Every structure is written in C-alpha cells, then in structure tokens.
Amino acid sequence: MSDDEKARRARAEMPVTGRKVYLNTGTAGPLARVTLEALEAGGRFEYETGRGTFSSFPVLLADIERLRAGFAALMGASEEEVALTHHTTDGVNIVAHGLAWQAGDEIVTTSAEHEGGLLPLYVQKRRHGAVIKVVDVGHRDSPDEIAVNIGRAIGPRTRLIAVSHVNWNTGLRMPVESIAAIARERGVLTLVDGAQSAGAIPMDPASSGVDFYAVPAQKWLCGPEGIGALWVRAERLSLLEPTFIGFFSLVDTSSYDLSGNFMPASGARRFEVGTVYRPAVKAMCANLEWLSEELGWPWIHARIAALAERARGALVAIPEVEMVTPAGAGSGLVTFALRGYDPARVVAELEKSDIVVRNLHDPEALRISTGFFNDAEDIARLVEGLRAITAKDPEALAPPLF
Numbered sequence: 001m002s003d004d005e006k007a008r009r010a011r012a013e014m015p016v017t018g019r020k021v022y023l024n025t026g027t028a029g030p031l032a033r034v035t036l037e038a039l040e041a042g043g044r045f046e047y048e049t050g051r052g053t054f055s056s057f058p059v060l061l062a063d064i065e066r067l068r069a070g071f072a073a074l075m076g077a078s079e080e081e082v083a084l085t086h087h088t089t090d091g092v093n094i095v096a097h098g099l100a101w102q103a104g105d106e107i108v109t110t111s112a113e114h115e116g117g118l119l120p121l122y123v124q125k126r127r128h129g130a131v132i133k134v135v136d137v138g139h140r141d142s143p144d145e146i147a148v149n150i151g152r153a154i155g156p157r158t159r160l161i162a163v164s165h166v167n168w169n170t171g172l173r174m175p176v177e178s179i180a181a182i183a184r185e186r187g188v189l190t191l192v193d194g195a196q197s198a199g200a201i202p203m204d205p206a207s208s209g210v211d212f213y214a215v216p217a218q219k220w221l222c223g224p225e226g227i228g229a230l231w232v233r234a235e236r237l238s239l240l241e242p243t244f245i246g247f248f249s250l251v252d253t254s255s256y257d258l259s260g261n262f263m264p265a266s267g268a269r270r271f272e273v274g275t276v277y278r279p280a281v282k283a284m285c286a287n288l289e290w291l292s293e294e295l296g297w298p299w300i301h302a303r304i305a306a307l308a309e310r311a312r313g314a315l316v317a318i319p320e321v322e323m324v325t326p327a328g329a330g331s332g333l334v335t336f337a338l339r340g341y342d343p344a345r346v347v348a349e350l351e352k353s354d355i356v357v358r359n360l361h362d363p364e365a366l367r368i369s370t371g372f373f374n375d376a377e378d379i380a381r382l383v384e385g386l387r388a389i390t391a392k393d394p395e396a397l398a399p400p401l402f
C-alpha cells in the first residue's frame with residue numbers, strides 16, 4: 001500500500017481530518033473511530049449493565065493489565081516497569097515527590113520545559129529546600145551543546161536532571177541519550193517528560209539510559225484524556241516513595257493490616273491509586289492496538305517527521321514568516337512567528353477557516369503539529385490561510401476572546 005493510500009485510510013478513520021485542517025496534535029490529537037467506539041461501548045455497558053457488578057471487576061483488572069502492556073510495548077519496557085497515570089504531569093509528580101530530598105540537593109532542568117515538567121520540581125524547592133538549576137536551551141543550540149551545558153550544571157549535590165524529550169515550544173529534540181550518559185557517570189538520575197515525544201518520535205527509555213519517563217495518552221497517541229503512563233527503570237523503583245497510595249497500589253486489596261503495614265505491588269503498579277474511568281481504559285487499549293498493529297510505529301514516526309519538514313519548507317517561503325524551529329529538529333512540532341501579527345489573533349482567524357493551530361507566549365509565536373494523518377493538502381491550506389492573513393492589516397484581525 002502506498003504511503004498516501006495508507007494516510008487516506010487513516011484519515012477516513014479520524015473524521016475530524018475531513019472537516020478541519022487539524023494541526024494541533026501537540027495539544028490533543030484527533031480521536032479515531034475505533035477509540036470513540038470503545039469509549040461509547042464502555043459508557044453504554046456501564047449505563048445499561050451497571051458498574052458495580054461482581055463480574056465486571058475482573059474485566060476491569062484485565063483491561064488495566066492490557067493497557068499497561070500496551071504502554072510497555074510502546075516504550076520497549078517490561079510491564080512491571082509501567083504505572084498507569086492520568087497524564088504526563090502525574091508521572092512527573094510521582095517521581096519529583098517520590099525521591100527523598102535534603103535541603104541543598106540540586107535538580108538540573110532547562111529553560112525549555114513545560115509547566116507540567118517544572119512545577120513538581122518547584123515544590124521540592126519550596127517544601128525541602130532543593131535547588132533548581134535552569135540551563136538555558138536555545139532553539140539554535142546543537143544537541144552536543146545542550147548535553148555539554150547540562151553536564152556543566154551538574155555539581156556534587158545534583159540528584160536529578162529533568163528534561164523533556166521534545167521541547168514543547170520549539171519542537172527541538174533533546175539529546176536524552178547523551179544527557180543520560182553524562183548523568184549516569186556522575187551518579188545523577190534522569191527524568192524525561194515525554195509529552196511531545198510519545199507517539200511522535202521513536203523512544204526507547206530502557207536503552208536510552210534514562211531512569212523515569214512520563215507520557216500522556218491525549219496528544220500524539222490520539223487517546224482519550226485522563227490517561228497516561230510512567231516508566232520507572234526496575235532498579236530505580238525502590239528510590240521512589242509512593243506519595244499517593246490506595247487499593248490499586250497493593251499486591252492485592254487485602255495486603256495491609258490495622259497496624260499500619262501494607263505491601264505495595266512489586267512493580268511500578270504501586271503508583272496506581274484508585275478507581276479509573278473504565279471506558280477510557282478500554283478506548284486507549286483499542287487505540288494503541290490500532291496505531292501499533294494497523295499503522296505501525298515506523299510508518300507513523302517517519303510520516304510525522306517528513307510532514308514537519310515539508311511544513312517548515314512551505315512556511316519559510318512566506319515572506320512574513322520568522323521560523324523558530326530549526327531544520328531537522330526531529331519532531332512533529334514547527335514553531336514560527338508571522339512578523340507584525342499577534343499570534344493569538346492569527347489562531348482565531350485561522351480557526352474561522354477550520355485550520356486549527358495554537359499560539360505560544362514564550363516565544364510569542366504560532367505552533368503547528370504535523371500528525372501522521374495530516375497530508376500535503378493540509379499544509380497547502382495552512383499556507384493559503386496564512387497568506388490570506390498577511391494580505392490584511394494586522395489590526396483588522398479580531399482580538400481573541402480570551
């Protein structure tokens with residue numbers, strides 16, 4: 001099957017792609033038919049059959065295991081190393097709060113992180129006196145420069161390096177393997193925020209040398225909201241104290257006594273806490289199976305990267321475009337400014353033509369995400385939409401609603 005034919009079939013399974021030029025997967029990917037059907041079937045089952053039936057509990061446990069296995073396969077990991085979470089930030093919090101901090105311990109991070117990757121670290125500063133060291137990462141820095149600068153920031157008190165695999169603002173792919181190698185040499189742990197990498201680029205936490213890797217379902221994996229996963233390297237499990245704990249964290253639901261003793265599950269499952277939204281679990285299982293078995297990760301990753309380069313090439317041909325994302329950035333995000341135009345107004349204006357992109361504040365810019373389901377026509381329509389905007393006076397664009 002040709003690349004275009006495969007993409008056409010994928011688009012047919014994601015109806016929003018026929019209605020909009022959907023270029024905002026970095027915020028939330030489109031839902032596929034198989035995912036919606038599983039969500040609806042799960043909801044209907046709960047509605048018609050009842051949620052608390054004796055026979056439905058083993059089904060729930062089996063679904064949870066199936067989902068953990070799905071994330072483990074995605075991350076090239078063992079199921080024992082995966083905990084289901086609710087989003088990326090959940091996973092970052094589990095690690096940040098789970099380590100035992102002493103006043104003066106240092107965390108090295110970068111200027112290119114999302115709040116989800118940063119704020120859980122800041123709490124360690126406020127609560128325990130940890131020191132946050134921010135390494136400046138510019139979008140023109142080479143992977144080698146980034147790794148060297150991070151290495152230079154490591155001191156005798158550094159305990160953790162926390163970086164995203166793909167920077168959410170510029171789309172730059174971070175050299176996590178080199179960072180992890182430097183960290184290991186110095187006895188420092190590495191936590192990766194995989195919000196913009198999971199489903200977008202190849203990732204292999206175990207062989208990359210990092211220690212913790214947090215991912216969401218709703219972005220490049222096109223899954224429902226409220227689901228994510230955290231990978232914890234098996235040897236690092238004992239370093240993390242559980243912050244939140246509940247009946248799903250235990251070996252089984254009776255693994256505790258009334259003297260304050262409890263027995264956490266042996267694997268990363270110990271960080272799972274309580275009731276989950278079952279339809280979303282079923283939907284994410286079906287979704288991951290569709291992506292990995294019907295489409296295949298190599299095809300998905302190659303197409304995302306090729307479309308990002310194509311979009312970048314088409315955008316730089318617009319005279320008003322100031323490109324932020326460097327060529328070969330290696331992700332599905334392309335960030336650029338439209339000289340003289342307020343990005344928020346441009347987003348609102350494009351949306352009137354059913355072109356969905358987002359604006360950023362640092363840098364003040366527009367960001368597009370090229371999903372595997374996008375095509376050349378989407379990019380052409382984006383360029384057309386931007387050219388129509390640059391034909392107007394910047395002040396003629398309506399101010400954004402918020």
Ligand SMILES: Cc1ncc(COP(=O)(O)O)c(C=O)c1O
Nearest residue numbers: 087088089114116164168195216
């Ligand atoms: C790099 C990065 N980290 C974290 C987040 C927060 O993601 P979540 O809502 O899955 O916690 C985002 C969301 O855009 C992101 O881009």
